[in-house]
Amino acid sequence: xxxxxxxxxxxxxxxxxxxxxxxxxxxxxxxxxxxxxxxxxxxxxxxxxxxxxxxxxxxxxxxxxxxxxxxxxxxxxxxxxxxxxxxxxxxxxxxxxxxxxxxxxxxxxxxxxxxxxxxxxxxxxxxxxxxxxxxxxxxxxxxxxxxxxxxxxxxxxxxxxxxxxxxxxxxxxxxxxxxxxxxxxxxxxxxxxxxxxxxxxxxxxxxxxxxxxxxxxxxxxxxxxxxxxxxxxxxxxxxxxxxxxxxxxxxxxxxxxxxxxxxxxxxxxxxxxxxxxxxxxxxxxxxxxxxxxxxxxxxxxxxxxxxxxxxxxxxxxxxxxxxxxxxxxxxxxxxxxxxxxxxxxxxxxxxxxxxxxxxxxxxxxxxxxxxxxxxxxxxxxxxxxxxxxxxxxxxxxxxxxxxxxxxxxxxxxxxxxxxxxxxxxxxxxxxxxxxxxxxxxxxxxxxxxxxxxxxxxxxxx
Numbered sequence: 038x039x040x041x042x043x044x045x046x047x048x049x050x051x052x053x054x055x056x057x058x059x060x061x062x063x064x065x066x067x068x069x070x071x072x073x074x075x076x077x078x079x080x081x082x083x084x085x086x087x088x089x090x091x092x093x094x095x096x097x098x099x100x101x102x103x104x105x106x107x108x109x110x111x112x113x114x115x116x117x118x119x120x121x122x123x124x125x126x127x128x129x130x131x132x133x134x135x136x137x138x139x140x141x142x143x144x145x146x147x148x149x150x151x152x153x154x155x156x157x158x159x160x161x162x163x164x165x166x167x168x169x170x171x172x173x174x175x176x177x178x179x180x181x182x183x184x185x186x187x188x189x190x191x192x193x194x195x196x197x198x199x200x201x202x203x204x205x206x207x208x209x210x211x212x213x214x215x216x217x218x219x220x221x222x223x224x225x226x227x228x229x230x231x232x233x234x235x236x237x238x239x240x241x242x243x244x245x246x247x248x249x250x251x252x253x254x255x256x257x258x259x260x261x262x263x264x265x266x267x268x269x270x271x272x273x274x275x276x277x278x279x280x281x282x283x284x285x286x287x288x289x290x291x292x293x294x295x296x297x298x299x300x301x302x303x304x305x306x307x308x309x310x311x312x313x314x315x316x317x318x319x320x321x322x323x324x325x326x327x328x329x330x331x332x333x334x335x336x337x338x339x340x341x342x343x344x345x346x347x348x349x350x351x352x353x354x355x356x357x358x359x360x361x362x363x364x365x366x367x368x369x370x371x372x373x374x375x376x377x378x379x380x381x382x383x384x385x386x387x388x389x390x391x392x393x394x395x396x397x398x399x400x401x402x403x404x405x406x407x408x409x410x411x412x413x414x415x416x417x418x419x420x421x422x423x424x425x426x427x428x429x430x431x432x433x434x435x436x437x438x439x440x441x442x443x444x445x446x447x448x449x450x451x452x453x454x455x456x457x458x459x460x461x462x463x464x465x466x467x468x469x470x471x472x473x474x475x476x477x478x479x480x481x482x483x484x485x486x487x488x489x490x491x492x493x494x495x496x497x498x
Contacts, residue, residue, distance in 0.1 A: 079299030
């Protein structure tokens with residue numbers, strides 16, 4: 038998400054940095070390019086005008102033109118304006134994710150068009166509330182239009198480990214909603230999530246039905262689920278639903294499939310409702326809170342270390358990591374350890390997504406993509422290691438030609454791929470041995486140069 042916009046903006050800022058002192062004409066020229074970049078990223082025209090006007094007003098002041106680092110000042114101004122556009126800044130309430138500050142059972146109404154990922158998102162939110170906030174959750178499908186929609190939610194609820202309202206054939210949406218609220222009260226549930234029906238397009242029948250359900254249940258949160266891939270259509274959908282239902286928050290799905298991200302930048306300005314959650318992928322745990330400041334940092338190529346650390350803390354097995362660290366300190370590193378590392382990295386999601394959270398990676402993104410750096414490679418390498426015997430994993434030196442053929446056949450790979458994986462392992466193993474010899478003080482003194490002699494004289498890509 039935002040990849041296209043990020044690349045364009047970073048090109049503009051690189052040119053600004055090379056100019057040193059800035060004139061008003063330089064800022065004006067840069068803003069014209071920023072405007073084009075925002076439009077190409079599918080940001081609504083009214084939002085583009087507002088963003089560039091705010092940047093211009095702040096950037097042409099004397100404090101920027103006379104600054105020690107004027108380009109950095111302009112970048113900071115753009116960052117601040119982006120944060121405000123995304124819902125942060127002075128008006129930020131500080132509430133992240135779902136607001137549960139209401140008497141139990143807290144009702145959450147899910148609305149949106151058919152195909153936006155509403156039912157899957159309902160399952161994701163239920164899992165998130167159960168695991169992260171220890172809430173007792175009831176989910177109910179009010180979708181009597183789409184075949185098997187109610188059964189789909191029941192299956193997702195089972196996977197998430199939450200309760201799904203029993204299906205009563207022939208029951209209408211209002212009756213289902215009333216029964217769900219009654220069941221939630223009698224069962225002492227903390228949260229009840231009502232998944233309403235969608236349509237292929239906005240129509241009066243859809244709006245009247247959802248409005249009736251909202252009036253009857255009085256939900257604390259009305260969340261609009263929109264598909265980021267639909268670009269400006271998503272913005273128009275958000276405007277229509279907000280005018281009729283006064284949505285309290287937006288959940289954007291399929292953000293991993295949209296490199297432009299213009300819809301996200303437009304949502305807050307068009308509806309006034311904050312983007313609360315982002316869905317990336319079909320897995321039930323593929324849902325993250327929306328932080329305007331962190332997203333702005335990603336757009337401007339400054340990374341998002343906080344989110345990366347949080348993701349690592351959630352997915353990496355602490356005991357396993359400590360055990361591996363202790364082995365590495367002793368200079369012990371086998372193919373079994375390497376396989377465990379691959380497994381831990383794989384849990385964090387796609388490598389391109391992880392790299393996108395690192396500062397400055399945008400400049401080498403094309404080279405990384407050219408290297409086909411993806412989780413499929415991790416899986417392939419894990420399969421190769423899995424085809425080895427325990428003895429081969431612990432003493433890889435015994436792996437010669439005949440063993441390589443057997444391992445390649447067993448893992449569905451080629452001998453060349455086996456050789457590449459073994460070479461990569463040898464390099465990592467050598468690095469681990471250098472780490473154990475240096476010790477903590479040596480590493481602090483020498484840094485990466487001590488670990489990888491000659492790296493300073495070579496281009497990493």
